[in-house]
Amino acid sequence: MSVAAFAATFLNEVYTVSTEVTRATFNEVMVPNYAPSEIIPVRGEGSRVWDKEDKEYIDFAGGIAVTALGHSHPTLVNIMREQAGQIWHLSNVLTNEPALRLAKKLTEKTFADRAFFANSGAEANEAAFKLVRRYAFDHFSPEKNEIIAFNKSFHGRTLFTVSVGGQAKYKEGFEPTPAGINHCDYNDIEQLKAIISDKTCAVVMEPIQGEGGVIPADKEFAQQVRDLCDQHNALLVFDEVQSGVGRTGTLYAYEQLGVTPDVLTTAKALGNGFPVSAMLATEKVANSMVAGTHGSTYGGNPMACAIAEGVIDIVDTPEILSGIQERHDLFKSELNNLNEKYNIFQEVRGMGLLIGAELIDSFAGKAGGFVSAAEKEGLFILVAGPNVLRFAPSLIIPKEDITEGFARLEKAVIQAIENTAAA
Numbered sequence: 463m464s465v466a467a468f469a470a471t472f473l474n475e476v477y478t479v480s481t482e483v484t485r486a487t488f489n490e491v492m493v494p495n496y497a498p499s500e501i502i503p504v505r506g507e508g509s510r511v512w513d514k515e516d517k518e519y520i521d522f523a524g525g526i527a528v529t530a531l532g533h534s535h536p537t538l539v540n541i542m543r544e545q546a547g548q549i550w551h552l553s554n555v556l557t558n559e560p561a562l563r564l565a566k567k568l569t570e571k572t573f574a575d576r577a578f579f580a581n582s583g584a585e586a587n588e589a590a591f592k593l594v595r596r597y598a599f600d601h602f603s604p605e606k607n608e609i610i611a612f613n614k615s616f617h618g619r620t621l622f623t624v625s626v627g628g629q630a631k632y633k634e635g636f637e638p639t640p641a642g643i644n645h646c647d648y649n650d651i652e653q654l655k656a657i658i659s660d661k662t663c664a665v666v667m668e669p670i671q672g673e674g675g676v677i678p679a680d681k682e683f684a685q686q687v688r689d690l691c692d693q694h695n696a697l698l699v700f701d702e703v704q705s706g707v708g709r710t711g712t713l714y715a716y717e718q719l720g721v722t723p724d725v726l727t728t729a730k731a732l733g734n735g736f737p738v739s740a741m742l743a744t745e746k747v748a749n750s751m752v753a754g755t756h757g758s759t760y761g762g763n764p765m766a767c768a769i770a771e772g773v774i775d776i777v778d779t780p781e782i783l784s785g786i787q788e789r790h791d792l793f794k795s796e797l798n799n800l801n802e803k804y805n806i807f808q809e810v811r812g813m814g815l816l817i818g819a820e821l822i823d824s825f826a827g828k829a830g831g832f833v834s835a836a837e838k839e840g841l842f843i844l845v846a847g848p849n850v851l852r853f854a855p856s857l858i859i860p861k862e863d864i865t866e867g868f869a870r871l872e873k874a875v876i877q878a879i880e881n882t883a884a885a
């Protein structure tokens with residue numbers, strides 16, 4: 463057989479999946495760090511998902527605030543196919559056009575002058591936390607190495623990012639963790655004043671805490687954090703891994719706070735589900751990462767960057783961004799209606815399409831029960847801690863899907879209330 467004929471047999475061959483798996487397979491082959499539900503989703507289109515039994519679900523979760531343009535967005539599918547037929551991978555010793563195009567767009571559209579690409583939120587944060595220390599080392603002294611972050615914050619699961627994160631349970635049993643990190647309460651400027659000093663190299667914050675319970679920063683607090691950073695020559699890092707890419711109604715949430723950080727991280731929705739993240743920084747700060755100081759094999763690969771460029775082009779348009787506020791209002795009024803009928807929430811809050819509904823005290827710790835009840839009714843929702851239901855749907859979710867989703871949520875709420883009463 464000629465080489466060409468041999469290659470052709472592969473080209474024409476349709477690869478068929480032959481390994482049968484079920485939910486039980488998870489317990490046999492996976493590290494038990496997750497506890498997935500029983501259903502097996504296999505297909506998605508827009509804000510609807512179907513499982514193996516062809517049961518349909520409405521998606522108010524978007525992964526976890528990831529699929530901002532819904533499932534199988536036709537433009538993104540085309541971009542992915544096109545790029546897959548061109549080139550998948552380039553090492554960082556070669557010039558990569560999709561990465562440069564994406565960096566150009568992100569720096570044109572934000573405060574930043576420079577971009578570094580990685581594959582996940584944690585990696586973008588890892589780069590940011592290394593950068594702020596390196597910057598202080600270059601411009602001040604090795605003693606200026608303290609990072610201040612906020613209680614309840616979430617910055618990822620690597621050792622450095624769980625250490626900066628403000629949730630003790632994610633560090634437990636993994637000590638010793640990196641030193642030089644302090645925490646104080648979010649939206650409490652007096653606490654920050656008490657611990658910030660000239661040894662602080664950076665303050666790290668989410669403009670709206672996601673995992674911690676969907677808690678927006680007060681505008682005044684954010685401005686005071688910025689001022690304190692400036693007084694102490696500390697950098698301000700905004701973790702916009704969850705709040706970025708239109709999620710809060712502007713491309714990045716800092717635009718609405720009126721406070722500009724020195725470093726910003728973005729991930730989740732950036733690739734609409736294809737792994738990609740970025741750390742954005744001003745030129746002066748970025749210059750501390752000279753050649754050889756940091757890197758990533760896959761970070762900024764052509765596939766990821768081509769897709770992310772498409773996501774940014776689609777999201778950063780007046781039609782999409784203005785539609786987010788309309789949908790926010792719809793979600794809020796639907797949640798308030800539910801609350802009038804069933805008296806389950808003490809507060810409904812959030813920005814754009816990152817919305818939290820905190821359960822009243824008699825349902826404390828029961829948020830997970832509402833999620834399972836919703837799934838049974840054909841609806842995906844999220845928790846943000848044990849007491850808060852979180853909604854992070856596609857930014858372009860059709861209004862009919864919102865209405866239908868809330869009809870399903872009402873049934874789930876009735877069920878969850880019954881389950882709680884029976885328990």
Ligand SMILES: *Cc1c(COP(=O)(O)O)cnc(C)c1O
Pocket residue numbers: 581582583584585587616617618619668672673701702703704705729730
């Ligand atoms: C999800 C999240 C991360 C971690 O992102 P990964 O991609 O899971 O590493 C970091 N920060 C915030 C604010 C997040 O919401």
